[in-house]
Amino acid sequence: MTRLLTDEEIERQLGDLPGWTRDGDTIRASFEAPEFLTCIALVQEVGAAAEAMDHHPDIDIRWRTVSFALSTHSEGGLTQMDVELAHQISQEAARKGATASA
Numbered sequence: 001m002t003r004l005l006t007d008e009e010i011e012r013q014l015g016d017l018p019g020w021t022r023d024g025d026t027i028r029a030s031f032e033a034p035e036f037l038t039c040i041a042l043v044q045e046v047g048a049a050a051e052a053m054d055h056h057p058d059i060d061i062r063w064r065t066v067s068f069a070l071s072t073h074s075e076g077g078l079t080q081m082d083v084e085l086a087h088q089i090s091q092e093a094a095r096k097g098a099t100a101s102a
């Protein structure tokens with residue numbers, strides 16, 4: 001089911017997602033990687049996950065920092081898809097030695 005999450009649901013689920021913050025209809029996190037190419041590899045993995053979910057993040061790479069922003073455009077806000085993809089991104093980042101940064 002793809003419905004908008006309530007404010008309470010969003011806050012509660014962000015408690016399990018260190019580094020992710022809410023910015024209106026979007027959740028965001030940045031990760032610092034050991035090398036620029038680690039960011040590229042992370043984006044490749046996230047891209048595959050996004051395609052599998054048919055749910056796509058906004059991505060910004062600046063040297064060793066890669067930032068992701070998630071929102072469900074079709075619903076006009078945050079859904080469980082965003083939370084699920086955020087978990088996948090965080091897991092893959094940890095596997096690649098990238099740590100959440102401000």
Ligand SMILES: C[C@H](O)[C@H](O)[C@H]1CNC2=NC(N)=NC(=O)C2=N1
Binds near residue numbers: 056057070071073074
């Ligand atoms: C048809 C297809 O399901 C939609 O275009 C998908 C693709 N990826 C998407 N990604 C995100 N983040 N939000 C969407 O609403 C969305 N819609």
